[in-house]
Amino acid sequence: MNPSDPEVLAAEKKRGGGPVRRFRLTAAEARVDLGGRTLRTWAYGDDLPGKEVRVTAGDILDLTLANHLPVDTTLHSHGIRLRCDMDGVPDLTQAGIKPGAEFAYRFAVQHPGTYWLHSHSGMQLDRGLYAPLIVEDPKEPLTYDKEWVVVLDDWVDGVDGSTPDSVLTQLHHGKRPPMDMGTGGMSGHGGSAGHHAMARGPARAGSSGPSRVLRGSHSDLLSSMGGNVDFPYYLVNGRLPQAPTVFRAKPGDRIRLRIINAGADTAFRVALGGHEMTITHTDGYPVQPTTTDALLLGMAERYDVLVTAQDGVFPLVALAEGKKARALAVLRTAKSGALPEPSVQPDELQGRLVPARRLVPGDAVAYSDRKPDRQIRLRLTGNMKDFNWSFDHRPYSVEQRHPIRQDERVRLTIINATNMWHPIHLHGHTFAMTGLDAAGARKDTAIVLPHRKLVFDFYADNPGLWMLHCHNQYHSESGMMTTLGYHR
Incomplete structure (x- = not known):
C-alpha cells in the first residue's frame, strides 16, 4: 500500500472529525538565546523549543509548515497515530518541502498525550527544529493545579563552528555516511534518491569545529557508552544551567510535568530535588501510577509525572547519562532563596528508578x-x-x-x-x-x-x-x- 491509497483514507475517516485547529510554523535560520549565549541555528521561529502546539483529542490538526531554509525539510508528528501521507518522512511518505515552498499537514488527532514535532530530514533534528505537541484529554482523569512542559536537549549547532552535519562527518572519519538511499524514490510522490544528503545542508562556511567525538564514556544504566557525541551544552527548555528557566508554583500545588527528550544522542536521568514523582504516562499512554525518584529517558521518549510541590527552591536536573554533564531547570515555590548551582546533584538522581519494562499499562x-x-x-x-x-x-x-x-x-x-x-x-x-x-x-x-x-x-x-x-x-x-x- 502506498501512503495515500484508499485503505489509508478509510482508516483516517474512521478516526472521525472534530473542530479544525489551525497552526503555522516557519522553518528558518534564526538566532536563539540559550541564556547569555546567542547562537545561529535553524528553528521554528525565534523560540527554542518552537512554540507549543496544543489541541484536544478528536480535533483535526491543520498545521502548515513554511520552508524558509536553504534546503528541503519535512515535519514529523512523533508518536501520533496519523494518516501515512502526513507522517513527514522524505522520499517515503512525501517529497521534501523545497526552499520557499510550504506543505499543509492535516489529520485527525485521536489519542491524548504528550508528543512532539520535529524535522525528519537529515540532521535537522539536531538543530532547533522541534516543538512540543500536547493533545489534551476532553475527559481528563487526572487532577492537578499546574502543568509544566519540560523539553530536554543536547546542543552543538553553532558552537565554535560546529554543526550536526560536521559532527556526523567526524564520526565517519571525514567522509559522508555511505547510506544507500535507493534509486526509485517514493511511490507516487516523485521523491528524489538523494534527499537526506540535500536536507542535511552544508557545514557552516569556514570551519567544521573542534572534534565532538565522545571518548571514555560509560553508563552502568545503559551498559555501554553514554553516546557518541560530546556536546558542549545540555538544555532544559532551551536554556543553559547557568541561566535556567524557573517554574513558579505554590507550596502544595499538584504539578503535572510533561517531560520530552528532544536530544539527538543523549539519554537523560531526570530528578526533581526534594520530591518524589508519580509516573502516570509514558509516550502519551497511561500506566498504573508508579512512584519513583528518577526517570531515564532515551531520545524521543516522554514521561508524564505528578509531583506535590514542597516549599522552597528546587533543582530539576537532567543528567546526561554517561557524559558527566547536566541540564537544569528550577521549581520555585518560595518568594526568596538563591537558585541552585549549575553543578547541583540532588540525592534523588541516585534513588529509585523504574524502567519502562516494569511499568504496568492502564486498564x-x-x-x-x-x-x-x-x-x-x-x-x-x-x-x-x-x-x-x-x-x-x-x-x-x-x-x-x-x-x-x-x-x-x-x-x-x-x-x-x-x-x-x-x-x-x-x-x-x-x-x-x-x-x-x-x-x-x-x-x-x-x-x-x-x-x-x-x-x-x-x-x-x-x-x-x-x-x-x-x-x-x-x-x-x-x-x-x-x-x-x-x-x-
Missing part, C-alpha cells in the same frame, strides 16, 4: 493475551569504529520493506548485536512492551541495551509505509532505519 490501554499473527525478527548491527549502524547489516534504502497485513497482531523482536544502546521508534503505531507474563506499557519508543533484545506487540491497524529506526540521529542517518509496509 483502558492494556493489550489482551491474543497470540501474534506474525513474528518479525531483526538484528541491530554495526560498531563504533566503522560507524556503520544498520538493521541486519543492510543500510537504509527507500525500497526496503518488511511486509505486514491489515488487522494482524505483529510481534517484533529486535536483537541488539552491537556494543551500544539504541532507542527504537516505530512510526504510526504504539506497541506493548512484552515480557514473560503479559503485554506491558504502551509506547512508541523504547531502549534496547547492548546484546539484549526488545520484544513488543502492535496491532496493524494503520495502513501505509512506516519507518522503524533508531532515534539516535547519528545512528539513523548512518543507516539504522528500515520500513514496515502493509500488503493487500
Whole structure:
C-alpha cells in the first residue's frame, strides 16, 4: 500500500472529525538565546523549543509548515497515530518541502498525550527544529493545579563552528555516511534518491569545529557508552544551567510535568530535588501510577509525572547519562532563596528508578493475551569504529520493506548485536512492551541495551509505509532505519 491509497483514507475517516485547529510554523535560520549565549541555528521561529502546539483529542490538526531554509525539510508528528501521507518522512511518505515552498499537514488527532514535532530530514533534528505537541484529554482523569512542559536537549549547532552535519562527518572519519538511499524514490510522490544528503545542508562556511567525538564514556544504566557525541551544552527548555528557566508554583500545588527528550544522542536521568514523582504516562499512554525518584529517558521518549510541590527552591536536573554533564531547570515555590548551582546533584538522581519494562499499562490501554499473527525478527548491527549502524547489516534504502497485513497482531523482536544502546521508534503505531507474563506499557519508543533484545506487540491497524529506526540521529542517518509496509 502506498501512503495515500484508499485503505489509508478509510482508516483516517474512521478516526472521525472534530473542530479544525489551525497552526503555522516557519522553518528558518534564526538566532536563539540559550541564556547569555546567542547562537545561529535553524528553528521554528525565534523560540527554542518552537512554540507549543496544543489541541484536544478528536480535533483535526491543520498545521502548515513554511520552508524558509536553504534546503528541503519535512515535519514529523512523533508518536501520533496519523494518516501515512502526513507522517513527514522524505522520499517515503512525501517529497521534501523545497526552499520557499510550504506543505499543509492535516489529520485527525485521536489519542491524548504528550508528543512532539520535529524535522525528519537529515540532521535537522539536531538543530532547533522541534516543538512540543500536547493533545489534551476532553475527559481528563487526572487532577492537578499546574502543568509544566519540560523539553530536554543536547546542543552543538553553532558552537565554535560546529554543526550536526560536521559532527556526523567526524564520526565517519571525514567522509559522508555511505547510506544507500535507493534509486526509485517514493511511490507516487516523485521523491528524489538523494534527499537526506540535500536536507542535511552544508557545514557552516569556514570551519567544521573542534572534534565532538565522545571518548571514555560509560553508563552502568545503559551498559555501554553514554553516546557518541560530546556536546558542549545540555538544555532544559532551551536554556543553559547557568541561566535556567524557573517554574513558579505554590507550596502544595499538584504539578503535572510533561517531560520530552528532544536530544539527538543523549539519554537523560531526570530528578526533581526534594520530591518524589508519580509516573502516570509514558509516550502519551497511561500506566498504573508508579512512584519513583528518577526517570531515564532515551531520545524521543516522554514521561508524564505528578509531583506535590514542597516549599522552597528546587533543582530539576537532567543528567546526561554517561557524559558527566547536566541540564537544569528550577521549581520555585518560595518568594526568596538563591537558585541552585549549575553543578547541583540532588540525592534523588541516585534513588529509585523504574524502567519502562516494569511499568504496568492502564486498564483502558492494556493489550489482551491474543497470540501474534506474525513474528518479525531483526538484528541491530554495526560498531563504533566503522560507524556503520544498520538493521541486519543492510543500510537504509527507500525500497526496503518488511511486509505486514491489515488487522494482524505483529510481534517484533529486535536483537541488539552491537556494543551500544539504541532507542527504537516505530512510526504510526504504539506497541506493548512484552515480557514473560503479559503485554506491558504502551509506547512508541523504547531502549534496547547492548546484546539484549526488545520484544513488543502492535496491532496493524494503520495502513501505509512506516519507518522503524533508531532515534539516535547519528545512528539513523548512518543507516539504522528500515520500513514496515502493509500488503493487500
